[in-house]
Amino acid sequence: xxxEPVLQVRNLRAHIGTARGVVRAVDDVSLDxxxxxxxxxxxESGSGKSxxxxxxxxxxxxRAACSGEVLFEGRxxxxxxxxxxxxxxxxxxxxxxQDPGRSLNPVVRIERQLTEGMRRLLGTSRSExxxxxxxxxxxxxxxxxxxxxxxxxxxxxxxxxxxxxxxIALACEPDLLIADEPTTALDVTIQRQILDLLRRVQRxxxxxxxxxxxxxxxVAGRTDRVAVMYAGRLAEVGATRSxxxxxxxxxxxxxxxxxPALDHERNAxxxxxxxxxxxxxxxxxxxxxxxxxxxxxxxxxxxxxSMALVGADHYAACTRPVAAGDVPLPVGGGSGGR
Amino acid sequence: MTTQSHAVAGVAAQAEPAVPRVRRTRSIxxxxxxxxxxxxxxxxxxxxxxxxxxxxxxxxxxxxGPQWGSLDLLLGTDTQGRSILARCxxxxxxxxxxxxxxxxxxxxxxxxxxxxxxxxxGRFDSLVRLxxxxxxxxxxLILLLALSSILTPSVRTLLVGLTLLVVPTFTRLARANTLxxxxxxxxxxxxxxxAGHRRxxxxxxxxxxxxxxxxxxxxxxxxxxxxxxxLSFLGLGIPPPTPSWGGMISDGKDAIADFPHLVFxxxxxxxxxxxxxxxxxxxxxxxxxxxxxx
Numbered sequence: 001x002x003x004e005p006v007l008q009v010r011n012l013r014a015h016i017g018t019a020r021g022v023v024r025a026v027d028d029v030s031l032d033x034x035x036x037x038x039x040x041x042x043x044e045s046g047s048g049k050s051x052x053x054x055x056x057x058x059x060x061x062x063r064a065a066c067s068g069e070v071l072f073e074g075r076x077x078x079x080x081x082x083x084x085x086x087x088x089x090x091x092x093x094x095x096x097x098q099d100p101g102r103s104l105n106p107v108v109r110i111e112r113q114l115t116e117g118m119r120r121l122l123g124t125s126r127s128e129x130x131x132x133x134x135x136x137x138x139x140x141x142x143x144x145x146x147x148x149x150x151x152x153x154x155x156x157x158x159x160x161x162x163x164x165x166x167x168i169a170l171a172c173e174p175d176l177l178i179a180d181e182p183t184t185a186l187d188v189t190i191q192r193q194i195l196d197l198l199r200r201v202q203r204x205x206x207x208x209x210x211x212x213x214x215x216x217x218x219v220a221g222r223t224d225r226v227a228v229m230y231a232g233r234l235a236e237v238g239a240t241r242s243x244x245x246x247x248x249x250x251x252x253x254x255x256x257x258x259x260p261a262l263d264h265e266r267n268a269x270x271x272x273x274x275x276x277x278x279x280x281x282x283x284x285x286x287x288x289x290x291x292x293x294x295x296x297x298x299x300x301x302x303x304x305x306s307m308a309l310v311g312a313d314h315y316a317a318c319t320r321p322v323a324a325g326d327v328p329l330p331v332g333g334g335s336g337g338r
Numbered sequence: 339m340t341t342q343s344h345a346v347a348g349v350a351a352q353a354e355p356a357v358p359r360v361r362r363t364r365s366i367x368x369x370x371x372x373x374x375x376x377x378x379x380x381x382x383x384x385x386x387x388x389x390x391x392x393x394x395x396x397x398x399x400x401x402x403g404p405q406w407g408s409l410d411l412l413l414g415t416d417t418q419g420r421s422i423l424a425r426c427x428x429x430x431x432x433x434x435x436x437x438x439x440x441x442x443x444x445x446x447x448x449x450x451x452x453x454x455x456x457x458x459x460g461r462f463d464s465l466v467r468l469x470x471x472x473x474x475x476x477x478x479l480i481l482l483l484a485l486s487s488i489l490t491p492s493v494r495t496l497l498v499g500l501t502l503l504v505v506p507t508f509t510r511l512a513r514a515n516t517l518x519x520x521x522x523x524x525x526x527x528x529x530x531x532x533a534g535h536r537r538x539x540x541x542x543x544x545x546x547x548x549x550x551x552x553x554x555x556x557x558x559x560x561x562x563x564x565x566x567x568x569l570s571f572l573g574l575g576i577p578p579p580t581p582s583w584g585g586m587i588s589d590g591k592d593a594i595a596d597f598p599h600l601v602f603x604x605x606x607x608x609x610x611x612x613x614x615x616x617x618x619x620x621x622x623x624x625x626x627x628x629x630x631x632x
Contacts, residue, residue, distance in 0.1 A: 057530065058530060059526050059530065082532075083532070086530065086531060089530040089531065090527065090530060090531045095527075097523045102522055102523060103522065103523035103524055103527075104524060105522075105524040105542060105545075105546070106546065107546050107549075108545070109546040113524070117531065120532075121530060123532065154604030237406075
């Protein structure tokens with residue numbers, strides 16, 4: 001494992017202009033993705049995880065503006081000329097989207113969608129690209145790839161489409177794969193297959209993976225590190241095991257406690273986090289979680305917490321972190337993990 | 339328990355569920371529609387070669403009914419003794435040309451404007467929308483009356499007027515479809531890979547927009563044939579002696595009580611053509627619109 005991380009996000013802010021004001025979707029986030037590592041990004045809807053991924057991929061709408069740095073192998077994607085960036089996206093960083101039914105072009109055969117990237121970005125010949133496409137489809141577990149190449153997207157099931165999407169993303173052998181809620185549109189049995197596939201491919205290829213999900217269980221067993229986002233900020237980052245076994249940020253702790261599990265006591269009420277996300281156009285000063293946190297003191301708002309090392313490879317931005325031994329109830333997917 | 343389940347399995351193995359047969363609906367109607375369209379197009383193309391007297395020359399007494407014997411008299415004669423069959427066939431040229439050319443022109447212009455508007459957005463989009471809405475709000479008959487009073491009535495004037503009428507509908511349809519498709523991930527991905535606007539519009543968006551618009555085209559053509567008929571009926575269409583279906587209805591309307599065939603034959607031809615076009619449009623849409631299967 002090389003020391004230099006594949007992706008370094010430095011003080012990234014992504015603000016989106018709306019009629020109601022500027023939405024601070026991502027507000028000063030710094031994050032590393034190491035080589036050959038799987039990083040999970042979790043947070044509830046509106047926490048900024050998707051916007052962060054889109055900022056890295058240059059997919060934000062024109063009315064959004066970014067500041068900070070997104071360093072991919074040392075080069076800042078936000079300031080690189082468009083032509084050079086086009087060489088990185090798709091080829092070195094690839095993305096798998098949420099809904100495979102929407103992300104594939106319905107009037108184009110799988111073959112062209114799968115080989116287009118290789119032919120355009122790598123200059124592969126048609127027959128070579130076809131052979132490669134067959135290999136890719138087998139790698140992602142699509143049966144009868146010969147026939148599938150001739151199919152249109154609507155002739156495949158949802159799970160097959162997502163496998164094809166992953167094959168397309170892998171076609172140019174990227175160094176980093178970003179999967180933005182890759183299983184949200186799929187049913188539960190297929191979800192697991194797709195997630196296990198992503199993890200297997202990531203390990204086999206020694207590639208880096210960013211797995212974005214609102215579902216803690218999705219991330220729990222399949223990533224090396226995990227980042228928890230709340231209202232555009234990073235709450236906690238660390239080795240997956242250590243974050244799930246011993247969360248230090250009050251938000252992560254509350255989130256894990258609110259997750260139902262099969263071995264909960266039967267009649268115990270579900271624990272909730274009271275309140276809702278702060279107004280993204282006008283967030284509170286200091287820690288974003290103050291309105292919902294049980295342990296708020298004045299210094300949470302001013303000066304507010306900053307990211308601090310709280311354990312081995314474990315950082316949290318909390319002025320009054322949860323005690324190291326305070327273990328939340330277990331998560332459904334198994335925080336003990338496989 | 340075991341015996342029971344065996345018995346159940348035995349029954350299940352014998353009884354095949356009765357699946358109702360799925361019939362291919364309307365196949366005969368669609369075949370007839372295509373047959374009629376093919377015939378009309380063929381005779382219109384071959385009008386000069388067919389063994390018919392010219393549409394301008396009288397072939398017998400005026401206002402004769404349909405009769406066997408002579409091909410010229412098959413559908414009877416009009417108020418001036420000219421062959422109705424010959425006039426219907428030559429009239430098909432005008433009606434088909436007007437429907438097809440105005441329809442296609444409107445389709446091409448409207449689709450281009452709508453796709454550019456929907457894709458580029460911003461000021462250009464506002465402009466396109468303003469023009470389309472203005473044109474849609476304008477009463478079509480007034481526009482056509484104004485055009486034919488300013489310009490001399492001719493096939494070309496008619497084409498310009500009718501094209502103007504159908505451009506805004508195609509513009510709006512194309513714009514709405516383009517808006518929906520350009521937000522899709524495969525378009526974003528193509529853009530990220532460095533594809534230019536032209537490539538994205540032609541290779542990614544157009545093939546998706548085309549089925550919806552293409553299915554609408556025959557319906558628009560049908561409406562245009564009716565519109566041409568109405569205009570000729572009002573005396574604003576094709577100048578005589580060139581026949582058109584609407585013009586023939588107009589010519590025969592005074593004698594409708596005594597000689598209904600003068601009106602009903604061209605009206606029937608219009609009806610069959612428009613009906614066939616609509617059937618064909620529906621059929622083509624079901625056949626080729628992949629987004630319907632999703």
